[in-house]
Amino acid sequence: MAETRLVFLGPPGSGKGTQAERLSSRLGVPAISTGKMLRDAVKAESELGRRVGEIMGSGDLVDDETMAAVVQERLAQDDARAGFILDGYPRTLAQAAALDAILADMDEQLDAVVLIEVPEAELVRRALARQREDDTEEVIRTRLEVYRDKTEPLVRHYADRGRLHRVDGHQSMDEVAEAIAEAIEGGLNETEMAVEV
Secondary structure, eight states: OOOEEEEEEOOTTSOHHHHHHHHHHHHTSOEEEHHHHHHHHHHHTOHHHHHHHHHHHTTOOOOHHHHHHHHHHHHTSGGGTTEEEEESOOOSHHHHHHHHHHHHHTTOOOOEEEEEEOOHHHHHHHHHHTTOTTOOHHHHHHHHHHHHHHHHHHHHHHHHTTOEEEEEOSSOHHHHHHHHHHHHHHHTTSSOOOOOO
């Protein structure tokens, strides 16, 4: 397959991290999660990495400007030249604009954005099944509400640009993986396509 630059969106518990890793193996491009990007930046001990380390060490959230610098540094690495799958970035319209600017500087653009959709009841069930101490139903539903508030504008943004591909995440991992592959392969040849399985 040709060079592929993707963003994965989906609520907590949708399985997007797992699916990003699976597609990464299939396409031969790195799956890059926000957390991994930040940890790698700190590990690299660059000036940017030290800045990120200080922010995270103080318990603060990494601001959009610093996050954009981390993304830019990561996407400039050799393994991302043939493409990438971003998981967890962008999360807001401001971050989407920053990503567009980063890619424009590299003379590139996003090929597709995959939205993995799962009914809220199933997301709550999955989260409760993990049996984490802080995962009460109320906390989980609040998390999902925050996700919706922040991400809905992003979903509309990419849909309006013909980049969004919806995939039903309420099926087996293999079926979701196949639906994503079909969306990506079809989406690179068409301006817009939605996959509902």
